[in-house]
Amino acid sequence: MLGRLASRFGMPAVVGELSAGLLLGPTLLDHVAPGLAAWLMPKQADQFHLLDAVGQIGVLLLVGVTGIEVDFLLLRRRATTVLRVATAGLLLPLGLGVATGLLLPASLIPQGADRVVFALFLGVAMCLSAMPVIAKTLTDMRLLHRNIGQLILVTGMVDDAFGWLMLSIVAAMAATALHAATIVVSVLTVLAIVLAAATVGRPTVRLALRLAERTGGSTGVVTVAVTVMVACGAVTQALGMEAIFGAFVGGVLVGSSGGVPPATLVPLKTIVLAFFAPLFFATAGLRVDLTALGRPVVLLAGLVVLTVAVVGKFAGAFLGGLTSRLSRWEALALGAGMNARGVVEIVIAMVGLRLGVLGTETYTVVVMVAIITSLMAPPILRFAMRRVEYTAEESLRADQSDASLAHRAGFG
Numbered sequence: 001m002l003g004r005l006a007s008r009f010g011m012p013a014v015v016g017e018l019s020a021g022l023l024l025g026p027t028l029l030d031h032v033a034p035g036l037a038a039w040l041m042p043k044q045a046d047q048f049h050l051l052d053a054v055g056q057i058g059v060l061l062l063v064g065v066t067g068i069e070v071d072f073l074l075l076r077r078r079a080t081t082v083l084r085v086a087t088a089g090l091l092l093p094l095g096l097g098v099a100t101g102l103l104l105p106a107s108l109i110p111q112g113a114d115r116v117v118f119a120l121f122l123g124v125a126m127c128l129s130a131m132p133v134i135a136k137t138l139t140d141m142r143l144l145h146r147n148i149g150q151l152i153l154v155t156g157m158v159d160d161a162f163g164w165l166m167l168s169i170v171a172a173m174a175a176t177a178l179h180a181a182t183i184v185v186s187v188l189t190v191l192a193i194v195l196a197a198a199t200v201g202r203p204t205v206r207l208a209l210r211l212a213e214r215t216g217g218s219t220g221v222v223t224v225a226v227t228v229m230v231a232c233g234a235v236t237q238a239l240g241m242e243a244i245f246g247a248f249v250g251g252v253l254v255g256s257s258g259g260v261p262p263a264t265l266v267p268l269k270t271i272v273l274a275f276f277a278p279l280f281f282a283t284a285g286l287r288v289d290l291t292a293l294g295r296p297v298v299l300l301a302g303l304v305v306l307t308v309a310v311v312g313k314f315a316g317a318f319l320g321g322l323t324s325r326l327s328r329w330e331a332l333a334l335g336a337g338m339n340a341r342g343v344v345e346i347v348i349a350m351v352g353l354r355l356g357v358l359g360t361e362t363y364t365v366v367v368m369v370a371i372i373t374s375l376m377a378p379p380i381l382r383f384a385m386r387r388v389e390y391t392a393e394e395s396l397r398a399d400q401s402d403a404s405l406a407h408r409a410g411f412g
Helices: 002-008 013-024 034-040 045-066 072-077 078-101 113-129 131-140 147-175 180-238 241-258 263-283 290-294 294-322 328-339 342-355 359-386 392-411
Strands: none
Touching: 002 013, 013 131, 013 263, 013 359, 045 131, 045 180, 045 241, 045 263, 078 113, 078 147, 078 294, 078 328, 113 147, 113 294, 113 342, 113 359, 131 147, 131 263, 131 328, 131 342, 131 359, 147 241, 147 328, 147 342, 180 241, 180 263, 290 294, 290 359, 294 328, 294 359, 328 359, 342 359
């Protein structure tokens, strides 16, 4: 309901879906009607684990479905642009985030936490984008077929892959002393995943999809696609990386294999966007408590970190776009899309809280940044994209998307 309401006000449905969790969780309902909140959302860990499990499936499938839409022909032509935007969008917010962490008051750093590790963790949080939020926002705004939408998607994934790598290193620093072997193993893991996907994964997935289409039709194809996405997520999780990264790789394998017509995957996209994705965003909101921002020192620190996060990511992506000869409106759209941190940053904050790198106050600050930057993205994207002309390639992509929608109507 809140997703539809957000759409009526010209915003992507993800804004309303995330707000559902905020309204029903500790941010509002726990304080306004604690008895009702305890009845509606019991605090037993096992019940929350059930919600988290469904939400995890939702985010894996959402990112996987997004990976299916990646246009590799565009990427080959714009590889230099992707590299420039991703590099600028990483280094500037990372550096600003580390500097901010070194300058924040000591009262905001948990007792026993090392300030350098805290600063590095904050820098990693600032340089990440939110693939699930970006994917849902681009889909809701019908921008996934636009060239800028594709660039946002892939540069965001490059930044996230580097961010998860940095997170694993910082987490190792928080737990034990940092060794060169930790960095080497993490880098080699990423390279091994990409290499295995390109050499072994792609032909294997192509064969599996073709066999599934011949024997089971659309149902068989959807089954194989879901299995590939979840299995890739499980593999990267087992290797110490984030499952979201693996799910995206799995989606790319399905989409680039050429094994089946895109229309056969429409039922999967329908159920993911209509059910799993909204449930995931709402569940993420249930973990957030924004009432800690009532303390002046926390609020001031939050405003500083928010400013640094927005300026760093916007400026990095914007400058990367301009140096790649994009128009200023295209560069502005890149900055707006990559600035959305969303629930990925909330996940990062939860990791920091568990490791003792973040305290309750700094956890709240990072969550606030995640929510506000996600709310900023849609209106700025809409404003900028109105001034970017359609290309023939985008029109063809849009026609293919409309054909898929027509097939979905026939499937229903």
